[in-house]
Amino acid sequence: xxxxxxxxxxxxxxxxxxxxxxxxxSLNEGSLTTLLGANGAGKTTTLRAICNMVRSTxxxxxxxxxxxxxxxxxxxxxxxxxxxxxxxxxxxxTVEENLQLGAISRTDKAGIVSDIExxxxxxxxxxxxxxxxxxxxxxxxxxxxxxARALMLRPRLMLLDEPSxxxxxxxxxxxxxxxGKINREEKVTILVVEQxxxxxxELADQAYVIETGRIVMSGNAKDIANNEDVRKSYLGY
Amino acid sequence: xxxxxxxxxxxxxxxEAVPKRAMTLGTGTSLAILAALLIxxxxxxxxxxxxxxxxxxxxxxxxxxNILTGGSGQFSLGQSAFYALGxxxxxxxxxxxxxxxxxxxxIAGLVSFGAGYLFGKPALRLSGIYLALATFALAVAMxxxxxxxxxxxxxGGVQGLVVMKPDAPFGLPLSQDKWLxxxxxxxxxxxxxxxxxxxxxxxxRAFMSIRDNEIAASAMGVDVAKYKTLAFGVxxxxxxxxxxxxxxxxxxxxxxSYTINLAISLFLGMVVGGVGWLPGSFVGAAFIIFVxxxxxxxxxGLSGAVFxxxxxxxxxxxxxxxxxxxxxAQLLMGKLRK
Amino acid sequence: MELFVNQILAGISTGAIYACMALAVVMIYQAIDxxxxxxxxxxxxxxxxxxxxxxxxVPYWWAFLLTIAIxxxxxxxxERLLFKPLAKAPVLTNVAGFIALFAIVNSVAGLxxxxxxxxxxxxxxxxxxxxxxxxxxxQAGMIGVTLLMLVGLYLFFQFTRIGLAxxxxxxxxxxARLVGINTSWMIALGxxxxxxxxxxxxxxxxxxxxxxxxxxxxxxxxxxxxxxxGGLTSPLGAVVGGFLMGVFENLAGTYIPAVGNELKLPIAxxxxxxxxxxxxxxxxxxxxxxxx
Numbered sequence: 001x002x003x004x005x006x007x008x009x010x011x012x013x014x015x016x017x018x019x020x021x022x023x024x025x026s027l028n029e030g031s032l033t034t035l036l037g038a039n040g041a042g043k044t045t046t047l048r049a050i051c052n053m054v055r056s057t058x059x060x061x062x063x064x065x066x067x068x069x070x071x072x073x074x075x076x077x078x079x080x081x082x083x084x085x086x087x088x089x090x091x092x093x094t095v096e097e098n099l100q101l102g103a104i105s106r107t108d109k110a111g112i113v114s115d116i117e118x119x120x121x122x123x124x125x126x127x128x129x130x131x132x133x134x135x136x137x138x139x140x141x142x143x144x145x146x147x148a149r150a151l152m153l154r155p156r157l158m159l160l161d162e163p164s165x166x167x168x169x170x171x172x173x174x175x176x177x178x179x180g181k182i183n184r185e186e187k188v189t190i191l192v193v194e195q196x197x198x199x200x201x202e203l204a205d206q207a208y209v210i211e212t213g214r215i216v217m218s219g220n221a222k223d224i225a226n227n228e229d230v231r232k233s234y235l236g237y
Numbered sequence: 238x239x240x241x242x243x244x245x246x247x248x249x250x251x252x253e254a255v256p257k258r259a260m261t262l263g264t265g266t267s268l269a270i271l272a273a274l275l276i277x278x279x280x281x282x283x284x285x286x287x288x289x290x291x292x293x294x295x296x297x298x299x300x301x302x303n304i305l306t307g308g309s310g311q312f313s314l315g316q317s318a319f320y321a322l323g324x325x326x327x328x329x330x331x332x333x334x335x336x337x338x339x340x341x342x343x344i345a346g347l348v349s350f351g352a353g354y355l356f357g358k359p360a361l362r363l364s365g366i367y368l369a370l371a372t373f374a375l376a377v378a379m380x381x382x383x384x385x386x387x388x389x390x391x392x393g394g395v396q397g398l399v400v401m402k403p404d405a406p407f408g409l410p411l412s413q414d415k416w417l418x419x420x421x422x423x424x425x426x427x428x429x430x431x432x433x434x435x436x437x438x439x440x441x442r443a444f445m446s447i448r449d450n451e452i453a454a455s456a457m458g459v460d461v462a463k464y465k466t467l468a469f470g471v472x473x474x475x476x477x478x479x480x481x482x483x484x485x486x487x488x489x490x491x492x493x494s495y496t497i498n499l500a501i502s503l504f505l506g507m508v509v510g511g512v513g514w515l516p517g518s519f520v521g522a523a524f525i526i527f528v529x530x531x532x533x534x535x536x537x538g539l540s541g542a543v544f545x546x547x548x549x550x551x552x553x554x555x556x557x558x559x560x561x562x563x564x565x566a567q568l569l570m571g572k573l574r575k
Numbered sequence: 576m577e578l579f580v581n582q583i584l585a586g587i588s589t590g591a592i593y594a595c596m597a598l599a600v601v602m603i604y605q606a607i608d609x610x611x612x613x614x615x616x617x618x619x620x621x622x623x624x625x626x627x628x629x630x631x632x633v634p635y636w637w638a639f640l641l642t643i644a645i646x647x648x649x650x651x652x653x654e655r656l657l658f659k660p661l662a663k664a665p666v667l668t669n670v671a672g673f674i675a676l677f678a679i680v681n682s683v684a685g686l687x688x689x690x691x692x693x694x695x696x697x698x699x700x701x702x703x704x705x706x707x708x709x710x711x712x713x714q715a716g717m718i719g720v721t722l723l724m725l726v727g728l729y730l731f732f733q734f735t736r737i738g739l740a741x742x743x744x745x746x747x748x749x750x751a752r753l754v755g756i757n758t759s760w761m762i763a764l765g766x767x768x769x770x771x772x773x774x775x776x777x778x779x780x781x782x783x784x785x786x787x788x789x790x791x792x793x794x795x796x797x798x799x800x801x802x803x804x805g806g807l808t809s810p811l812g813a814v815v816g817g818f819l820m821g822v823f824e825n826l827a828g829t830y831i832p833a834v835g836n837e838l839k840l841p842i843a844x845x846x847x848x849x850x851x852x853x854x855x856x857x858x859x860x861x862x863x864x865x866x867x
Contacts, residue, residue: 051753076755088750090743101743104736105755149754306667362852366610370803370851373796374844381841501674508671541682548675549657556664 004029004189005050005157010058012042012049012213019045020056021213027157027206032183032190034204034221036197036234042213043193044085047159051075051082062157077105081150085161089142089149091135095126098134098145102152112152119148122178140171147175151182158182160192164199172196176203197234201225209234262516262563274422283414287486288526290418293425294482295522299506300432300515301475307513308436309468310448312365314500315356315372318379319349319473321495323480325383328398328490329391338403338485342424345481346474353473357466376500383492397491400484417486424482428475432515435471444468509551511560520559524551582825588714590821592783595721595776596791596798597805597813599769602728604807605745606765607658609669613676614773615795617653619788620680621646621774622781623688626695635698639778643771650770654763662759684788695781717779721814724772728810741765796840797824804847806857816858820847 003026012020020042027033037043049056051072060067067075076082081102090098099119103112120127123144129137134145143163150158160179164172180203183190194200201207207224209217217224224230262270278286298320305311323345330336330344360371382388384395392398405416435441443464446454455461484490502525509524510517532543555561599618603611611617625642629635657676661669699716732738744751744761751758776798777791784790797820805816820843827842851857 053749053752071757072752073755073757076753082753084750084753088747088753090746090750092746093739093742097739100736100739101751101754101756104740104743153754312667359852360848363848366807367803367848367851370800370844371848374841374848377796377844378841504667505671505674508667512665512667538686539682541678541685543682545675545677545679545682548671548678552664552668552671552675553660556661556668558668 003027004063005191006059006061007046007050008059008061010046010049010056010060012045012054012056014045014054019054019213020049022058023210023213023215025208025215025218027189027191029189030183030187031206032180032192032204033206033208034200035191035193035208035210036200036224036230037193037195037210038233039195040212041210043210044161045213046210047082047084047161047191047193050159051080073105076153079153079156080159081153081155081157082159083146083150083161083163085165087142087146089134089137089146091133093134094131095134095137095145096130098149099126099152102149103154105153111154115152115154119151122151122182123148140167140175143167143171143175144178147178147182151186151188155188157189157191160190162193162195164194164196172199179203197230198225201235267516271426278415278418283412286412286418287414290414290421290486291483292519292522292526293421294479294486295503295506295526296519297425297428297479297482298476298503299510299518299521300429301472301479302503302507303510303513303515303518304432304436304444304475305468305472306507307515308441308448309444309465310451311361311465311468312369313372313469313472314369314497314504315375315379316472316476316503317495317497317499318372318375319353319476320480320483320499320503321379321383321490321492322352323349323477324484324490324495325392325398325480326477327481327484328400331400331485332398333391339420341485342478342481346478349477349480350470350474353476354466354470356473357469361462361465361469373497373500376497380492380496383495393491395492397489397494400488400490402488403485421482421486424478428478429515432475436515440464440467505548509548509558511558511563514558514560514563516563517559578829579826582829583822584710586822586825587718587818588710588821589825590801590818591714591718591721592776592780592794592817593797593801593820594814594817595717595724595779596773596794597801597817598721598724598728598810599772599776600795600798600802601805601807601810601813602772603765603769604802606741606762606769608745609666609673610799610802611769612670612673612795613680614769615791615798616677616680616684616788617646617650617770618773618777618780619791620684621649621770622695622777622786622790623684623788625774625778626693626781626786627688629696635696642774642778646774647767647771650767651763653770654766658766659759659763662762681788688788690788693786695778695786697782701782713782720775720779721817724775725810725814737764793840797821797843800844800847804850804857806859809857809859812857812859819858823847 005027007026008024010020010023011018023042023046035043035046045054048054050060050067052067052070052075053072062078062080090101096116099116100112103115106112125141126145126148129141134142137145147160147163163175167175176199179190179192182188192200192204201221201224204221207219207221208215209224209230217227217230225235277289298316302313302316305313326345326348327338327341330341331338356375360368363371383392402413403417404413405411409416411419436444443454443459446457446459447461447464451461506518506521506525508521510519510521528547529540529544532540532547535543596615596618599614600610603609603614621642624645625638628638628641633641653676658669658672661672697713697716699713701711701713704710704712704715732742740751740756741761741764743754744756744758748758780794781790784794798817801816801820802813804819805812805814823846824839824843827846828839831842
């Protein structure tokens with residue numbers, strides 16, 4: 001397996017404050033990787049740095065090509081979909097318009113139409129509400145919409161920032177099931193940032209643990225889940 | 238991390254938060270500038286002294302806007318109305334009631350404070366662009382009110398009022414212009430120090446909390462309505478004093494001296510000086526007084542365009558106004574010392 | 576009663592001017608979240624370009640189309656050169672930029688075409704419309720064109736992909752970038768479109784107010800006020816606001832004693848502010864809920 005995304009010595013800054021202190025990791029093609037860490041560890045910043053949304057130094061390569069000099073929108077156009085924290089839903093637009101926006105960089109009209117139908121199959125609740133303003137959806141539905149919107153890009157890599165945030169446990173299970181399915185069936189490489197370590201480790205095959213802007217542990221998700229320290233700090237047993 | 242990320246997502250507030258300390262100059266620098274201002278008139282002609290006086294007067298008016306915008310985050314295009322009110326109060330009292338010119342200033346300030354407070358009461362429900370529109374209406378209406386026949390016996394109608402220019406008291410060997418320079422300087426220093434103290438006081442903190450986040454401020458128990466109105470009133474009052482001073486120094490008031498153009502000039506002065514940086518108000522005042530003259534001297538037919546280009550150059554080079562220059566200079570000084 | 580009806584009619588016909596301008600105001604507000612104080616001057620400049628073209632013998636409608644194209648390109652150029660560098664500057668700095676642009680455009684127009692008042696032709700004629708002395712065929716044509724532009728804008732924003740992308744970029748720039756929209760160019764496009772709409776407004780207004788560098792001063796203020804009244808997020812609101820504004824102004828001038836011509840504007844603005852106190856998002860605007 002080749003590494004699809006390679007991050008080397010990533011340092012990121014908010015103004016004068018350094019948030020990442022030389023982070024390195026890589027994602028294999030087709031993998032489902034999770035990035036674990038407490039509040040303020042730098043998970044969100046890592047994702048934002050990949051899409052060039054924060055000031056950062058270091059090397060980020062996607063399929064061999066460096067990303068650092070590209071604008072956010074051009075990085076997205078390479079096939080990297082990013083579901084941001086807070087979902088980034090276009091609340092004043094309809095559900096269907098949100099999906100269309102996900103595919104705004106594509107030009108194959110027929111493909112877009114069929115993909116919208118496919119999304120409605122993945123997420124039947126969206127079909128019921130397709131003319132509704134997205135802001136009227138519940139939190140779980142909005143998260144589904146955000147994932148669906150990201151998939152409309154036909155991404156090669158999908159970055160998810162705390163998809164479980166604020167959702168009921170049952171909804172989270174559903175969502176994670178779908179993510180697993182997308183990873184297996186559509187061959188989308190996924191990097192998911194999570195505070196809900198237990199679920200994330202069940203879902204993922206690779207895991208990284210990040211603390212105060214540094215990677216402190218990495219490996220197979222199962223091994224990480226069995227690690228004493230991780231169990232104590234993140235899983236609570 | 239989430240807090241920082243959140244910040245990046247939410248839009249920048251309309252007015253940048255300027256920390257309290259960064260709103261003023263250090264004591265040493267301030268005293269040096271004051272000393273320079275005290276001896277300056279000894280070396281210059283009357284006309285230059287007059288122009289420097291005008292810079293101080295406009296500076297006070299810009300400072301007043303800065304307290305409102307940089308301090309409490311509200312925006313006003315109606316400052317010219319309060320300036321006019323102050324000017325007319327002073328002029329009418331001096332000409333029709335023979336009140337001593339120095340005594341008219343507190344009255345001008347009080348009248349404008351009252352007007353600003355009353356106007357601010359309903360207007361505080363508006364914010365941003367709506368408040369700008371409301372204050373704009375006030376600025377447009379003011380010259381028309383001053384022209385009304387009803388007031389003509391006091392205000393002189395369209396013609397305006399000519400005021401006696403005061404001589405230096407106690408037989409001081411100063412020309413009228415130079416005496417008024419010192420008179421204005423004293424008042425400017427008093428207002429400047431008073432403003433700094435206001436912004437450092439409990440009320441000042443309340444203003445700034447409203448500027449930075451109105452909802453959070455009210456959640457913390459700041460009486461938002463009260464302090465917004467207060468900021469409006471104080472700003473109007475100080476502007477009124479500036480207006481009163483201008484009536485004394487220029488020795489003439491007329492409705493058309495106080496059009497919306499004056500309000501726009503004061504606004505530009507604030508931006509060029511740096512929003513929220515009090516000393517910048519005087520830099521901005523110098524800009525709005527001298528740059529149009531410079532533009533005129535470069536090209537008569539295109540003076541507007543030259544002014545626009547100069548303004549663009551300034552905001553391109555220093556989008557945060559004179560404050561940015563001051564900070565850069567400070568950093569440079571620090572480096573040189575090492 | 577007849578006076579009342581007549582005043583309303585007269586109000587609607589002046590309102591058409593404001594509606595036209597308000598549409599351009601809303602357009603740019605949607606794109607960049609600011610009120611462009613130089614918009615009226617840009618429209619005036621466009622109108623002068625069309626006048627110049629006609630002076631050179633270009634037929635009316637060709638001049639009309641050419642002017643729109645030039646204005647569109649000009650709007651984009653102004654954004655790229657002058658306002659893109661200010662995108663990260665404080666909002667008030669941007670406002671100062673608009674004022675600077677205002678001064679430049681006004682002064683340059685005065686230099687090229689001088690400040691004398693010029694006649695400007697109308698393609699609709701200026702005979703009474705349907706026998707009414709208060710509304711001329713030109714004003715009727717102006718109302719028609721304004722409504723056409725409104726429908727055109729609605730179709731553009733609702734049914735084209737680029738319209739959708741522009742809406743997304745205006746609503747949530749960050750999310751828009753994350754679906755691959757080049758938000759910076761969407762802003763430039765917004766400038767171009769606003770400038771083109773402004774050109775149409777200027778060309779329609781010029782036969783009524785006559786052509787000169789200061790022709791837009793008053794009109795823009797009314798346009799702003801109309802846009803704010805209707806709701807800055809709604810093109811339909813802007814147009815309705817424009818007509819209401821015209822009617823307000825005429826009725827106030829007729830029925831409130833002591834309101835001469837001079838006080839019409841403040842009175843109209845005061846009325847708007849009263850409306851806004853009760854309906855802060857404007858008549859048709861979406862209320863924006865603020866979060867801490």
